Amino acid sequence: MTSPSTFLDRRAFMAGTALAALPVLAPAARAELVIDVRRGNFQPIPIAVADFAGEGEMSTLVSGIVSADLGRSGYFAPIDRGRFPERPSFDAAPNFGAWRQTGAQGLVTGRVTRDGSGRLKAEFRLWDVVAGQQVIGQQYGTGEKSVRRLGHIIADAVYSKITGVGGYFDTxxxxxxxxxxxxxxxxxxxxxxxxxxxxxxxxxxxxxxxxxxxxxxxxxxxxxxxxxxxxxxxxxxxxxxxxxxxxxxxxxxxxxxxxxxxxxxxxxxxxxxxxxxxxxxxxxxxxxxxxxxxxxxxxxxxxxxxxxxxxxxxxxxxxxxxxxxxxxxxxxxxxxxxxxxxxxxxxxxxxxxxxxxxxxxxxxxxxxxxxxxxxxxxxxxxxxxxxxxxxxxxxxxxxxxxxxxxxxxxxxxxxxxxxxxxxxxxxxxxxxxxxxxxxxxxx
CATH class of the missing domain: 2.120.10.30 (TolB, C-terminal domain)
Structure with a gap:
C-alpha cells in the first residue's frame, strides 16, 4: 500500500503565471505553429526542446520529460539534440536562422531555479521558429518531490497551444x-x-x-x-x-x-x-x-x-x-x-x-x-x-x-x-x- 502523501493534491503547485514576451531583432511574421489533430491526415510537427538551464540534473529531467511527452503523443517529432545549433539563453531570443536549418518549427526553452524558501520554479518559453516570435511563456512552482510533474505541466501547455486540444500529460x-x-x-x-x-x-x-x-x-x-x-x-x-x-x-x-x-x-x-x-x-x-x-x-x-x-x-x-x-x-x-x-x-x-x-x-x-x-x-x-x-x-x-x-x-x-x-x-x-x-x- 502506498503512503497517502505520495499523491499530491491541487494545493501542491503554484498556479501558472504568464511570462512577458522577449523582444526580437527582426519583425515577426504571423505565427503558424498549429496542427489540426482532429483528422488523420496530419504530419507531426518538428519541435526542439532545449536543455533547461538552472538546477543541473533537475533541469535536465524536466526538459527530458517535456520532450518525451510531446514525442509520445504522436503529434510532434522532437529534433535530436545532436543537431541543436546552440544552447539558447532563456533570457534572450534564440538564433532563429540557425534553428530553421534543423527543420524545427517549434522550440521550447526553459529554466528551473529555486526561490528563497527552496521551492522549485520552472519557467519556459515556446517559440515559433518559422515566424521568429514567442508564442507562449509561463512559470510554475512546486516542491522538489513534484519535479516530474513540472515537466508534464509544461508539456501540456505546449501541446494545448499548438493543437488547440486540452492537455493530458499531467494525469x-x-x-x-x-x-x-x-x-x-x-x-x-x-x-x-x-x-x-x-x-x-x-x-x-x-x-x-x-x-x-x-x-x-x-x-x-x-x-x-x-x-x-x-x-x-x-x-x-x-x-x-x-x-x-x-x-x-x-x-x-x-x-x-x-x-x-x-x-x-x-x-x-x-x-x-x-x-x-x-x-x-x-x-x-x-x-x-x-x-x-x-x-x-x-x-x-x-x-x-x-x-x-x-x-x-x-x-x-x-x-x-x-x-x-x-x-x-x-x-x-x-x-x-x-x-x-x-x-x-x-x-x-x-x-x-x-x-x-x-x-x-x-x-x-x-x-x-x-x-x-x-x-x-x-x-x-x-x-x-x-x-x-x-x-x-x-x-x-x-x-x-x-x-x-x-x-x-x-x-x-x-x-x-x-x-x-x-x-x-x-x-x-x-x-x-x-x-x-x-x-x-x-x-
Missing part, C-alpha cells in the same frame, strides 16, 4: 497488475503516471481486483474486490488520504462501477438470478435507484459528460449491443447496429464520441461512434482488445491487448484518428485501465 492511469501463471494470476490494483513513472500498488494481491474506475473530479477510484470464497464487492479508495470504503451491502454480485460526472453517484450492475440490471447509488446517503428492469443482462453503464444520459450494453435484443437512456432510466434506445457484438461503452469527456469494444469473427476491435450512434470507426483490431478508457481531453484512449497463449495483456494508447498507437510501460501484464482526470497546473 495518472489506474490498472490491474497481473503476475504469475495465467491460471493463477495475482491481481493487484496499481496506479502510475501516464508515462509509466511513479508506479504504486494500492492492494496487496490477497483479493482479486477488477474494473478500477477513476472519479472524473477527485482522486477516488472505485473497483471490484473479491476475497477468496466471497462475493465481489465495490470499494472506493481515496488516493490523497488512503481511506477505503465498501460501497453498499448487496447479497448478489455487483460489477461495472462508474462515477457520475460530479463524482457524487456511482452506477453499478447488480446480478439478479440470470439477469443483470443497472442501479445508481448516491454516495452520500448510500441510497440506490434501479434504472433498468429487464430480463436481459444490462451492464457497463457510462454517464454522458453532462450527466443527462447513460449508455450501457445489453443483450435484450439477443446479442450484446449499445443502448442509451435518460439518467433516470427513461426512454432506452439502441445505438449500435453494425456487425458483431458491442460492449464496454465509454462516453468521451468532450461528449462527441462513444468508445466501445467490438467482437466479431477473427478478433476484437476498439472503435468510436458519434453520440447518436452514427459515424462508427474501428481504430484498432486484434486477437483480443478490450477496456477503452478516455484521456481527459477526449483525444486518446488507453486499452489493454492480450495476444493469447500464456502471455497476458499490455496497455496501449491510441488516438481517435487511429494514426497514433503507443505501448505503455507496465512492470508485468496489465488489464482494465482507467485514466484519471487532469490534475492541472493548480495541483
Amino acid at each position: 495518472r492511469i489506474a490498472f490491474v497488475d497481473e503476475s504469475g501463471p495465467k491460471e493463477q494470476r495475482r491481481k493487484r490494483l496499481a496506479v502510475m503516471d501516464q508515462d509509466g513513472a511513479n508506479l504504486r500498488y494500492l492492494t496487496q494481491g490477497d483479493s482479486s481486483v477488477v474494473s478500477p474506475r477513476y472519479s472524473p473530479v477527485t482522486q477516488d477510484i472505485a473497483f471490484m474486490s473479491q476475497p477468496a470464497g466471497q462475493q465481489p464487492r465495490v470499494q472506493i479508495i481515496n488516493l490523497e488520504t488512503g481511506t477505503r470504503q465498501v460501497v453498499g451491502n448487496f447479497d448478489d454480485m455487483t460489477s461495472s462501477p462508474r462515477f457520475s460526472p460530479d463524482g457524487r453517484r456511482l452506477l453499478i450492475a447488480l446480478q439478479e438470478g440470470g439477469n443483470s440490471n443497472i442501479y445508481a447509488m448516491d454516495l452520500g446517503s448510500k441510497q440506490t435507484t434501479r434504472l433498468t428492469n429487464s430480463s436481459a443482462i444490462d451492464t457497463s453503464p457510462s454517464y454522458s459528460p453532462d450527466g443527462s444520459q447513460i449508455i450501457f450494453e445489453s443483450d435484450r435484443g439477443g446479442k450484446q449491443q449499445i443502448y442509451v437512456m435518460g439518467s433516470d432510466g427513461s426512454s432506452p434506445r439502441r445505438l449500435s447496429f453494425g456487425e458483431g457484438a458491442y460492449s464496454q461503452p465509454a462516453w468521451s469527456p468532450r461528449g462527441d464520441l462513444i468508445a466501445f469494444t467490438k467482437q466479431r469473427p477473427g478478433g476484437f476491435g476498439i472503435g468510436v461512434m458519434r453520440s447518436d450512434g452514427s459515424g462508427e470507426r474501428v481504430l484498432t483490431e486484434g486477437f483480443h482488445n478490450e477496456g477503452p478508457t478516455w484521456a481527459p481531453n477526449g483525444q486518446y484512449l488507453v486499452i489493454f491487448r492480450d495476444p493469447g497463449g500464456q502471455s497476458g495483456g499490455k496497455l496501449f494508447m491510441i488516438d481517435i484518428t487511429g494514426k497514433v498507437e503507443v505501448s505503455l510501460p507496465t512492470p508485468s501484464f496489465a488489464s482494465d485501465p482507467s485514466w484519471s482526470p487532469l490534475l492541472g497546473s493548480g495541483s
